[in-house]
Amino acid sequence: MIIAVSGADQAEFPHLFEQSSRLRHQVFVEEMGWEDLRRADGREFDQFDDEHAVHHFCVRDGAVVGYQRMLPTTRPNLLSSVFPELCEGTPPCSDRIWELTRYCVAPEHRDGRRGVSTAGSELIAGFVEWGMSSGIDNVIIEFEPMWVLRAMQLQFLARPLGFQRKIGNQQIVATQVSFGQRTIDAIRAFRGAHAPVLELWGRLGEATPQALAV
Numbered sequence: 114m115i116i117a118v119s120g121a122d123q124a125e126f127p128h129l130f131e132q133s134s135r136l137r138h139q140v141f142v143e144e145m146g147w148e149d150l151r152r153a154d155g156r157e158f159d160q161f162d163d164e165h166a167v168h169h170f171c172v173r174d175g176a177v178v179g180y181q182r183m184l185p186t187t188r189p190n191l192l193s194s195v196f197p198e199l200c201e202g203t204p205p206c207s208d209r210i211w212e213l214t215r216y217c218v219a220p221e222h223r224d225g226r227r228g229v230s231t232a233g234s235e236l237i238a239g240f241v242e243w244g245m246s247s248g249i250d251n252v253i254i255e256f257e258p259m260w261v262l263r264a265m266q267l268q269f270l271a272r273p274l275g276f277q278r279k280i281g282n283q284q285i286v287a288t289q290v291s292f293g294q295r296t297i298d299a300i301r302a303f304r305g306a307h308a309p310v311l312e313l314w315g316r317l318g319e320a321t322p323q324a325l326a327v
Contacts, residue, residue, distance in 0.1 A: 132177035
């Protein structure tokens with residue numbers, strides 16, 4: 114299950130945000146070496162965790178085991194404000210293009226094939242379902258170059274925006290990927306599961322925070 118929550122509702126879901134901030138610190142600081150993000154309390158968050166962000170949580174048995182964050186490109190985001198060197202030219206900016214950031218899966222849930230875990234493929238299905246229901250058909254992702262090919266195998270149209278550069282201990286390339294019904298069909302076939310995975314909570318949907326027993 115992927116639970117989508119607006120940043121404006123963050124105070125209503127403290128358990129989800131607490132768990133995800135620790136997962137983010139574990140992955141991006143401890144594993145990937147982004148030392149500028151290190152905090153003594155083991156929680157990672159930044160200036161983009163505001164009311165304009167949309168957070169996706171992959172939940173298993175009450176625990177957040179995967180996470181990703183969506184940022185509007187019509188506002189400051191990672192590519193435009195933090196990593197402009199990853200883009201040759203002006204970064205994309207449109208209501209139909211959002212930036213996918215902080216994608217991560219807990220180490221104990223990194224099963225799966227072709228480098229895509231069960232939780233990871235559920236997160237991918239979640240952002241495509243969310244985009245298709247929200248009038249969004251493109252995302253910008255800063256990831257390792259090998260993911261460009263993997264995205265295309267899942268029927269995304271992928272276009273690198275610049276040259277790869279080393280960030281932390283990884284090579285990263287900014288890529289714009291577009292998607293549609295063909296993409297979600299391919300993702301569901303890859304997963305072997307065709308039911309929708311996304312649930313909207315708080316201001317994004319009709320459910321109330323109190324209805325979420327996590």
